[in-house]
Amino acid sequence: MSRVTIDADDIRASLSRQTFMQVLGAEPVAISPGSVVLELPFRDDLCQQNGFLHAGVITSIADSACGYAALTLMDPGSDVLSVEFKVNMLEPAIGERFRAIGTVVRSGRTLTVCSGEVVALTDGKPDKQVALMQATMIARSPRTG
Amino acid sequence: MSRVTIDADDIRASLSRQTFMQVLGAEPVAISPGSVVLELPFRDDLCQQNGFLHAGVITSIADSACGYAALTLMDPGSDVLSVEFKVNMLEPAIGERFRAIGTVVRSGRTLTVCSGEVVALTDGKPDKQVALMQATMIARSPRTG
Amino acid sequence: MSRVTIDADDIRASLSRQTFMQVLGAEPVAISPGSVVLELPFRDDLCQQNGFLHAGVITSIADSACGYAALTLMDPGSDVLSVEFKVNMLEPAIGERFRAIGTVVRSGRTLTVCSGEVVALTDGKPDKQVALMQATMIARSPRTG
Amino acid sequence: MSRVTIDADDIRASLSRQTFMQVLGAEPVAISPGSVVLELPFRDDLCQQNGFLHAGVITSIADSACGYAALTLMDPGSDVLSVEFKVNMLEPAIGERFRAIGTVVRSGRTLTVCSGEVVALTDGKPDKQVALMQATMIARSPRTG
Numbered sequence: 268m269s270r271v272t273i274d275a276d277d278i279r280a281s282l283s284r285q286t287f288m289q290v291l292g293a294e295p296v297a298i299s300p301g302s303v304v305l306e307l308p309f310r311d312d313l314c315q316q317n318g319f320l321h322a323g324v325i326t327s328i329a330d331s332a333c334g335y336a337a338l339t340l341m342d343p344g345s346d347v348l349s350v351e352f353k354v355n356m357l358e359p360a361i362g363e364r365f366r367a368i369g370t371v372v373r374s375g376r377t378l379t380v381c382s383g384e385v386v387a388l389t390d391g392k393p394d395k396q397v398a399l400m401q402a403t404m405i406a407r408s409p410r411t412g
Numbered sequence: 413m414s415r416v417t418i419d420a421d422d423i424r425a426s427l428s429r430q431t432f433m434q435v436l437g438a439e440p441v442a443i444s445p446g447s448v449v450l451e452l453p454f455r456d457d458l459c460q461q462n463g464f465l466h467a468g469v470i471t472s473i474a475d476s477a478c479g480y481a482a483l484t485l486m487d488p489g490s491d492v493l494s495v496e497f498k499v500n501m502l503e504p505a506i507g508e509r510f511r512a513i514g515t516v517v518r519s520g521r522t523l524t525v526c527s528g529e530v531v532a533l534t535d536g537k538p539d540k541q542v543a544l545m546q547a548t549m550i551a552r553s554p555r556t557g
Numbered sequence: 558m559s560r561v562t563i564d565a566d567d568i569r570a571s572l573s574r575q576t577f578m579q580v581l582g583a584e585p586v587a588i589s590p591g592s593v594v595l596e597l598p599f600r601d602d603l604c605q606q607n608g609f610l611h612a613g614v615i616t617s618i619a620d621s622a623c624g625y626a627a628l629t630l631m632d633p634g635s636d637v638l639s640v641e642f643k644v645n646m647l648e649p650a651i652g653e654r655f656r657a658i659g660t661v662v663r664s665g666r667t668l669t670v671c672s673g674e675v676v677a678l679t680d681g682k683p684d685k686q687v688a689l690m691q692a693t694m695i696a697r698s699p700r701t702g
Numbered sequence: 703m704s705r706v707t708i709d710a711d712d713i714r715a716s717l718s719r720q721t722f723m724q725v726l727g728a729e730p731v732a733i734s735p736g737s738v739v740l741e742l743p744f745r746d747d748l749c750q751q752n753g754f755l756h757a758g759v760i761t762s763i764a765d766s767a768c769g770y771a772a773l774t775l776m777d778p779g780s781d782v783l784s785v786e787f788k789v790n791m792l793e794p795a796i797g798e799r800f801r802a803i804g805t806v807v808r809s810g811r812t813l814t815v816c817s818g819e820v821v822a823l824t825d826g827k828p829d830k831q832v833a834l835m836q837a838t839m840i841a842r843s844p845r846t847g
Binding site for chain 2: 281282284285286287288289290311312313314315316317321322323324326327328330331346348349350351352353354355356359
Binding site: 571572574575576577578579580601602603604605606607610611612613614616617618620621636638639640641642643644645646649 | 787
């Protein structure tokens with residue numbers, strides 16, 4: 268596709284406005300057309316009652332990864348909002364670091380469907396898959412707001 | 413039902429071990445059999461790129477409300493984990509305060525299905541529904557761990 | 558709302574073009590703004606391996622009920638398509654007759670979020686809830702196709 | 703894994719008891735550990751109002767493919783039930799033939815998470831992806847029933 272889409276700097280700029288990603292300590296590690304990867308170090312204050320990362324934390328980084336993956340294929344000037352997502356928690360979220368990979372499955376003019384995956388990393392390498400997301404994102408064009 | 417289930421103090425004790433709820437500033441405001449309500453004040457550091465509460469924050473409090481609603485109907489000594497959930501974002505999450513209401517739809521020996529709702533409050537009153545969740549929770553018995 | 562929307566006859570006409578509803582034996586029993594109810598008699602040839610109605614049958618009538626509930630609030634001439642849905646099966650689908658109730662939760666210009674419920678009927682009365690759906694529908698306007 | 707699981711003949715036998723698959727004309731084309739593939743020819747009487755296969759038909763074959771994929775990894779004598787699933791419709795379901803591929807993502811003692819995909823076939827070859835499913839299945843052991 269030679270179609271002009273949003274570039275990685277714009278994605279990074281928008282992500283930096285997500286104050287919640289900073290509270291979580293999540294940062295982008297890879298941005299390419301149709302795919303965004305975020306990483307998050309484990310922290311004791313992001314847990315549920317058993318000391319696993321809270322399902323909401325896992326979901327948050329998967330949602331941002333999917334949303335920005337969708338945005339990479341949208342027209343310059345567009346913005347993206349989450350319509351809905353569904354997440355299965357596959358394993359207790361224990362680990363040193365967590366990687367959320369958002370991938371576009373189908374990119375439409377209005378709606379984009381993404382698949383998200385969160386893996387726990389040990390020594391920087393994927394150790395186990397902790398969550399699987401299926402998400403629908405919507406484009407907000409620069410004009411329609 | 414005169415069946416003995418977990419009491420509200422145990423729910424509150426478990427919730428207080430969810431360190432992430434403290435980071436979010438979420439607190440229980442009502443606990444009864446089959447229902448748990450949490451509230452969260454709006455904060456600028458919990459937002460996405462447009463200054464709305466991040467969908468992950470909304471999801472986190474809905475998940476905890478649903479999980480603990482499920483736990484209220486489980487055997488004493490049980491614990492609860494999220495199997496999966498699906499959330500629709502209905503309106504931009506703007507407001508002074510947000511209330512997540514978790515309600516048990518069907519309580520089984522192993523699995524519990526819950527419905528979750530998040531509403532924005534203005535002057536302490538429900539103003540608009542911002543999210544709807546449908547969630548599956550699983551009981552971990554004191555023995556099976 | 559005094560806004561002009563699609564009338565019940567148009568809903569009925571569109572439903573009658575859903576050939577699959579005829580194969581299932583599903584018929585509308587109530588149509589009002591924001592709500593559509595379909596019913597289906599139990600049949601041995603619509604089952605899964607244990608003799609319960611197949612989850613796909615339950616889902617099909619819930620999907621049509623939700624889709625047409627969404628259409629009741631759309632502009633005249635619009636059509637509706639399912640974007641996505643999530644269904645929890647709550648009880649084995651055994652019974653004489655099944656009722657699917659689709660209800661609009663939030664109606665937007667493009668997207669409509671619906672809640673669907675399927676109940677088993679005994680002697681014509683609701684006996685137990687067998688499934689719960691949360692669905693997203695999209696409007697296709699007469700012009701955009 | 704040298705663990706003994708259900709064999710393909712038992713899967714086929716259970717599938718043949720799903721009367722609804724026969725009504726749809728769906729048949730297994732591949733069964734291997736962790737994966738089941740079903741196919742269905744297009745038929746005019748399985749459609750929604752625009753002449754596309756009804757989303758419920760697509761969902762039905764994806765659900766059966768996922769459920770039996772889960773069953774392939776369960777203990778001999780087990781049965782499987784759908785707990786819940788979520789489906790995104792990606793493209794209008796037009797085509798000559800449809801293939802549903804159910805794949806196990808995580809296999810647990812009680813719960814199995816599957817990914818399902820439905821593709822339209824043209825001249826027997828995958829032409830486009832029409833739906834994506836994420837599903838949770840539960841094992842019923844021969845004893846617990």
